[in-house]
Amino acid sequence: MVYVALISYTPDPERTIAAAARVSASPAGASQLMQKLTPQAVDRLLTRLISSGHLSVFEHASFTFAIEGISRVTSHQLVRHRMASYTQQSQRYVSLKDFDYITPATIGAKHDLKARYQEMVHAAHSLYLEMLDAGIPAEDARYVLPQAGETKLVMTMNARELIHVCALRLCLRAQWEIVELFEKVKAEVERVAPRLGAELKPKCYRLGYCDEAVSCGIFPTAAEIAERKTKELTSGKG
Numbered sequence: 360m361v362y363v364a365l366i367s368y369t370p371d372p373e374r375t376i377a378a379a380a381r382v383s384a385s386p387a388g389a390s391q392l393m394q395k396l397t398p399q400a401v402d403r404l405l406t407r408l409i410s411s412g413h414l415s416v417f418e419h420a421s422f423t424f425a426i427e428g429i430s431r432v433t434s435h436q437l438v439r440h441r442m443a444s445y446t447q448q449s450q451r452y453v454s455l456k457d458f459d460y461i462t463p464a465t466i467g468a469k470h471d472l473k474a475r476y477q478e479m480v481h482a483a484h485s486l487y488l489e490m491l492d493a494g495i496p497a498e499d500a501r502y503v504l505p506q507a508g509e510t511k512l513v514m515t516m517n518a519r520e521l522i523h524v525c526a527l528r529l530c531l532r533a534q535w536e537i538v539e540l541f542e543k544v545k546a547e548v549e550r551v552a553p554r555l556g557a558e559l560k561p562k563c564y565r566l567g568y569c570d571e572a573v574s575c576g577i578f579p580t581a582a583e584i585a586e587r588k589t590k591e592l593t594s595g596k597g
């Protein structure tokens with residue numbers, strides 16, 4: 360099961376972002392502005408920064424997460440996001456005497472296939488252990504391990520990148536495991552920075568339409584909206 364814990368973050372992250380934004384148009388410095396900003400002013404400022412696309416100031420707040428219980432399939436998707444720092448448990452230095460792995464629900468639901476899946480994973484792990492016993496280094500024996508294997512990592516991401524990544528990975532067109540991961544990342548951010556947490560949402564909620572080829576159904580695609588408008592115009596309703 361995906362586990363996410365926020366282990367550290369920029370103190371007072373929303374006020375830090377707001378103070379940074381105010382610095383650009385104020386004779387006062389950031390520490391003075393930090394003290395003056397009311398929660399209402401912070402809220403208003405963050406709303407304006409988001410709607411006007413002035414997102415660079417969101418880089419001043421960073422969040423560090425402990426992430427466990429995800430497959431290497433998902434960690435591979437995760438580290439494609441480059442504006443972040445990652446430290447992942449090494450399969451070179453950690454010998455995997457126990458091999459925890461993820462079983463997707465689609466496979467878990469098919470009794471026979473689930474049994475064969477488990478058999479295959481256990482067979483791969485047995486060979487891995489046999490190779491370690493034969494003196495093969497863990498860094499080479501690991502080539503036989505499946506992508507289903509669980510991994511642990513630490514991720515640090517600033518708020519701007521969190522907004523961007525959640526727009527992509529909370530979209531239901533993304534794979535279920537990374538969606539679950541970012542739902543938990545969002546919940547952790549919301550706990551300490553609710554205004555910011557509310558901005559961690561799929562891109563369609565910001566756009567008001569789906570920009571994928573096929574919509575999950577929450578919002579229509581741009582093509583569907585255009586088609587609807589054309590129909591309304593030709594039927595005289597528009």
Ligand SMILES: Cc1cc2nc3c(=O)[nH]c(=O)nc-3n(C[C@H](O)[C@H](O)[C@H](O)COP(=O)(O)OP(=O)(O)OC[C@H]3O[C@@H](n4cnc5c(N)ncnc54)[C@H](O)[C@@H]3O)c2cc1C
Nearest residue numbers: 436438439440441442443520523524527528530532533534
């Ligand atoms: C649903 C889904 C399906 C996907 N399928 C595939 C697939 O089939 N194959 C595949 O290879 N990948 C796939 N990806 C990964 C995708 O192509 C991106 O690599 C990944 O989402 C990282 O996003 P990013 O490049 O926007 O942003 P990040 O790496 O998160 O960077 C954030 C932003 O910083 C800027 N930036 C970062 N680096 C640079 C740079 N070098 N130059 C200029 N600007 C930069 C860009 O504006 C970028 O949007 C998929 C992603 C999703 C969400």
